Amino acid sequence: MTFSPELEAKFAKLLEIYPPGRTRSAVIPMLLYAQDEVGQISNELIEEVARRCKVTPLQVDEVVGYYSMLHRKPQGKYHVQVCTNISCLLTGGEELYEHASKRLGLGNKEVTADGQFSLEEVECIGACSWAPAIQINYDFHHQVTPEKLDQLIEERRKKQ
């Protein structure tokens, strides 16, 4: 597989920073960074990461099933993650999730037909004192009201 020069540079660094012979340590970062670029984890990517980290494809595949941020199917261009854990629950996180679900017409972990948006109810994202909080891709948004959520979605719709 070929990747961007920036990602190749990241991979090269990942293969250097762990102790000698411990390239397996690069598997999870490599998968996550590659997924950010290519959108999903394919069998081809698993084999590529296995080859680069000198492990078996099975050793790569088994971590894909474990970590919640790694996924075999593509997500939307904008992945909307609504936290409903305790601090968000007390400040309207569940209602916010329901609102997002209706607004996007999506259930948990579903993707819109045009591939633009996906929705996920997530566990605590470490924004408890600014609850309710969401992440769209890696960006945090704090003290999100349904109106603010609508605005965040609309801004992204217009970008298309």
Place this chain on the structure above:
Amino acid sequence: MLYNEPSPLEVKIVTKRFGLPNSTSLDTYLATDGFKAFFKALEMTPEQIIEEVKVSALRGRGGAGFPAGLKWSFVPRNSPKPKYVVVNADESEPGTCKDRLLMENDPHQLLEGIMIAGRAIGSQKGYIYIRGEYRYLIEMMDRAIAEAYSRNYLGKNIQGTGFDFDIYTHTGAGAYECGEETALLDSIEGKRGIPRMKPPFPAVVGAWQSPTLLNNVETLSSVPAIIRDGGAAFAALGPPKNGGTRMVCLSGHINKPGVYELPVGFNLLRMIYEVGGGIPNGKKLKAVVPGGSSCPLLKADECDIPMDFDTLAKVKSMLGSGGTVILNEDTCMVKFALRIMKFYAHESCGWCIPCREGTTWLKKMLQRMHDGGGQKSDIPLIGELSKNMLGRTFCALGDAAAMPTISIVEKFPEDFEAHLNGKPCPYSHAAEPVLV
């Protein structure tokens, strides 16, 4: 930059640079006592450094509250293997959002803490394991690390002292379990995050089979102040055996949610009413999660206590990770228990059967109870099932799921009774309006 309005009751030790212009830059750091502790540590023997940390009574800020100096002393410095400092920045305990601020506002303080720990245990390499969701912090830490290398505060022969040290960041990919230290070690080795049998403890057999010191971000960020100003000064801020300050993350039903640095031992009611400005709309206090979702809850009448590790243990709860969540009188405790159990059922790694099966079973029972389909006999059964998970798993996740559940079912049985016989949840109403 995330930074709430400070409270006049705060004692600023680890957050003293928060709010300064360019607080993340090395120049700001150096101009405000940065690296003084590191140079002082190089003049000290490793034993003296560890002794100073012991004197400080610093206890692990990740949740377990283990004395940091004692943990440092467990690393066998005469081992021929390389040694590592691994920072637990996998902050995922529900209610907790403080390590984020330490990395975001003062990354060099953490780097200095890691280097001093390295000097104390004879290590030359540090890894910061940051949860994958905190991508912007991985980038911020990488920038701070690059700046430190470019000015020779990291790398070979640091500032001509002959001391070499390297620090790298490592991203997680979404797993609460990886905040457990041995699961974190498996994760950094590129595996599924599954806890290891202890002993051997990580201090002896840790990352890549080598002696490893694992500490939380806040723990290591406290170290520069301890070495610079002396362990005794830090210890004096809190009650005996509970040194220093604590970053308290106030959230839930509170007028001024935010992260506040308060002396260990600060009274919980004062935290809620004086620091946090009380409960919105004049509502009454019902319960408090003292330090993250794993802790047994306190009822309103149990909250007039100093928040230190030993007092919380005395009232059969825990100081935990500093995530203090405030619940008002309109909170349905069945729903709250259900949300906690959903979390642990989702995050159980599946390795130990009592945790894997217990959390899912309890989640189903609590859901049924909340939906009005519960039976009277379910109430004691929820408590019994939880008790059967306690202490029967490799790591503390099973306990973490059981402890808050036991406390809720024992302290708020009336909320469970109110859901019996097909009755709708008596608390179903819109949530508190969002505070902006």
